[in-house]
Amino acid sequence: MPVEIPKDNWPGTVRSVIIGATAAQGGTRQKTITVGGEKTLPFLNFEHLMPNPPVVAIEIKDRRPEDWSSLLLQIWGDAVNNPAQWAKAAEAAGADLLQLSLSLTDSTGNPTKSESAVETVKAVLAASGLPLMIFGPGQANTDNELLVPIAEAAKGERLVLGICEDKNYRTIVAASMANGHLVNSRTPMDVNLAKQLNILVSDMGMPLDRILMDPTTGALGYGIEYGYSAMERLRLAALQGDSMTQFPMLVTPGFEAWKTKEAKVSTGVPTAWGDWMERSIHWETLTAITLIEAGADIVVLRHPESLRRVKLAITDLVSAPAA
Amino acid sequence: MALSGIQIYKLLPQTNCKECGFPTCLAFAMKLAAKQVELAACPYVTETSKVQLAESAAPPIRLVTLKAGNFEVKAGNEVVLFRHDKTFYNRPGIFIRIYDDQSLADIQVKVSTADAYAVNYVGMDLTLDGFAIASRAGNPQSFATAVNAVRQSSHKPIILMSRNVDIMTAGLSALNNETPLIYGADATNWEAFTGLANQYKAPLGVLAPDLDTLADLTEKIKSKGVDDMVLDPGGRELGSGLALGTQIRRLAVKKNFRALGYPVISFPGDAGDVGLEAIRAAQALAKYAGYIVLDTFSPDLVYPLLVLRQNIYTDPQKPIQVQPGIYEINAPQPTDPVLVTTNFSITYFSVANEVEGSGLPAWLLVTDAEGMSVLTAWAAGKFDAERIAKAVKSFNIADKVSRKRIVLPGHVAVLSGELESELPDWEIRVGPREAVDLPSFMKQVL
Numbered sequence: 001m002p003v004e005i006p007k008d009n010w011p012g013t014v015r016s017v018i019i020g021a022t023a024a025q026g027g028t029r030q031k032t033i034t035v036g037g038e039k040t041l042p043f044l045n046f047e048h049l050m051p052n053p054p055v056v057a058i059e060i061k062d063r064r065p066e067d068w069s070s071l072l073l074q075i076w077g078d079a080v081n082n083p084a085q086w087a088k089a090a091e092a093a094g095a096d097l098l099q100l101s102l103s104l105t106d107s108t109g110n111p112t113k114s115e116s117a118v119e120t121v122k123a124v125l126a127a128s129g130l131p132l133m134i135f136g137p138g139q140a141n142t143d144n145e146l147l148v149p150i151a152e153a154a155k156g157e158r159l160v161l162g163i164c165e166d167k168n169y170r171t172i173v174a175a176s177m178a179n180g181h182l183v184n185s186r187t188p189m190d191v192n193l194a195k196q197l198n199i200l201v202s203d204m205g206m207p208l209d210r211i212l213m214d215p216t217t218g219a220l221g222y223g224i225e226y227g228y229s230a231m232e233r234l235r236l237a238a239l240q241g242d243s244m245t246q247f248p249m250l251v252t253p254g255f256e257a258w259k260t261k262e263a264k265v266s267t268g269v270p271t272a273w274g275d276w277m278e279r280s281i282h283w284e285t286l287t288a289i290t291l292i293e294a295g296a297d298i299v300v301l302r303h304p305e306s307l308r309r310v311k312l313a314i315t316d317l318v319s320a321p322a323a
Numbered sequence: 324m325a326l327s328g329i330q331i332y333k334l335l336p337q338t339n340c341k342e343c344g345f346p347t348c349l350a351f352a353m354k355l356a357a358k359q360v361e362l363a364a365c366p367y368v369t370e371t372s373k374v375q376l377a378e379s380a381a382p383p384i385r386l387v388t389l390k391a392g393n394f395e396v397k398a399g400n401e402v403v404l405f406r407h408d409k410t411f412y413n414r415p416g417i418f419i420r421i422y423d424d425q426s427l428a429d430i431q432v433k434v435s436t437a438d439a440y441a442v443n444y445v446g447m448d449l450t451l452d453g454f455a456i457a458s459r460a461g462n463p464q465s466f467a468t469a470v471n472a473v474r475q476s477s478h479k480p481i482i483l484m485s486r487n488v489d490i491m492t493a494g495l496s497a498l499n500n501e502t503p504l505i506y507g508a509d510a511t512n513w514e515a516f517t518g519l520a521n522q523y524k525a526p527l528g529v530l531a532p533d534l535d536t537l538a539d540l541t542e543k544i545k546s547k548g549v550d551d552m553v554l555d556p557g558g559r560e561l562g563s564g565l566a567l568g569t570q571i572r573r574l575a576v577k578k579n580f581r582a583l584g585y586p587v588i589s590f591p592g593d594a595g596d597v598g599l600e601a602i603r604a605a606q607a608l609a610k611y612a613g614y615i616v617l618d619t620f621s622p623d624l625v626y627p628l629l630v631l632r633q634n635i636y637t638d639p640q641k642p643i644q645v646q647p648g649i650y651e652i653n654a655p656q657p658t659d660p661v662l663v664t665t666n667f668s669i670t671y672f673s674v675a676n677e678v679e680g681s682g683l684p685a686w687l688l689v690t691d692a693e694g695m696s697v698l699t700a701w702a703a704g705k706f707d708a709e710r711i712a713k714a715v716k717s718f719n720i721a722d723k724v725s726r727k728r729i730v731l732p733g734h735v736a737v738l739s740g741e742l743e744s745e746l747p748d749w750e751i752r753v754g755p756r757e758a759v760d761l762p763s764f765m766k767q768v769l
Contacts, residue, residue, distance in 0.1 A: 286602070
């Protein structure tokens, strides 16, 4: 019996966004990354091939993150004390791009200074040729203070700057526009809030091919279903032709998964939780893959083994037959 | 595809005779559409209409149930492609596979450990659903012995895996009074296997290399009287599995295509690598499997999968709530602070997780905010000074603490004045807006 496969033919397309700039393009990156461009839901090759497979970023910090799970500190070893070394290690582990997260305070407990943040960014740019995303500590004022001088110092690199939220989007967007960077527009797990911030950002004149949206998520067990459904709905809206949702999506499963008790704690937990290391990797990997299948274009991870597994899975997903 | 009330009305006599107990045929039609009455209440409906209505009433994906003793594992009856459109109903059964060429001791250890496995998540005990027994030895005797070994170690439902009719018969004969899945029928053995499904009144797994062949096969099997089937469309890789799962779900839900309107079974264990097995199982959970067969049983793999299943199958209209009350975190003393939050599960877990992770002791007061987050509940009037004060009194917190300090979430700092008048002998503090900032707040400010 010939079965007629129902195919969706969507009117909308997700915008393609290029991260990073090579020397020829005014930056110093050895390669650029293109995300987005989807004409259908993720990996449905029988409708359309996915023009740009999702990519995996590794998160590195400007200094040793004492609050991270010791599993992460162990696996990266000495590199966690030096962002440039860490960037090299992440590149060697197979990361497609890097996310440098700035800390609120420096190792002496004083607020991070913008001069030292700029130095860190320069060192990372010199150490690795991968496209780079820079995230502030997540407090609007501090983010502004740190990211503006970074944007100026790295003019033309097509960095992704975050966290660009409703509280501080004006400053971040202005700095990105003036210096040829991109922004990561972040809202808390809600379709309408996401769309609204995208409108505000684009109303400032930000070129639409320089916006990523970050609908945020919870980790597995901690609200992933809200992030998952918000992302499915955002992607459906984009495909249905809603221009202000047609941006590639970035999410941070590494950050979310590694702050759960399941990944952080090894003692005093139920035996039904099993092996700490394997459980943590599964926690990060399953959070990531579930969100990739909901439409994530960039996932930011923390553990190299999760990176390896998620990249294998993406290779498998994009290789589905076209018909 | 379910008919609307108006479409049903057109199939009714439209005489408004009231004998069904409703004032008009339209009112009756509306009740039928809402599945609140039976068509049999109408004495005058024509045979043609009856057939049409019965067809439309059947769910687009047939409900299949595997049973053993008091255990039931249901799959099917799903009506949407995206959980946000309504909800997913029947959580996929997760089975652990053993092979009949393994030693009986190995089988019994694996099965009894997996059978006893339970993990607590948000106050619920999550467990596995059953066992798949695969013939690899190639003879009926080994298969029957393995089935017996599993049955001695577990009372949970079983999936029997062989495409040889003699081996399958041996497996079925080893079971009594239960409904296993017979897996499975293919293009060469389907007649004999259809016979077994009829004889043992058990659902039949059906395998084919592509959807055209699969649809042919299910139609032939159905014409021989087997209604309950489970589909294996192949697609062992992630990409092809996703495509086939999506196509089958779409055909059933959007086209009411009966020949593929059955639950799908997925075998992540075939990946042969635990990392990929986990990922394939995660995909199967979100993208439409009804039964999932793992080869690996290890708590660190099973725990995240059971949690993911719970998350994906949560009804989006009904957020998971935690029980309002006072929760002790890190063994608090009477001098430790009381932190207030709402009973929305994510809010609760964010706060509890941060405080727990910080190692700092605190009393966490969870108020009944009807399952809403702090800001939403505040906006809706479900999280105000009066409610917080009521919770403080009803849970007798004053008896547990010597130093009466209560910390409000930063988002509702505006409530602190009112709360001071509601709780005059308490010290009211305003905490951070986000749970993630609680540890540093507790260290530095409290």
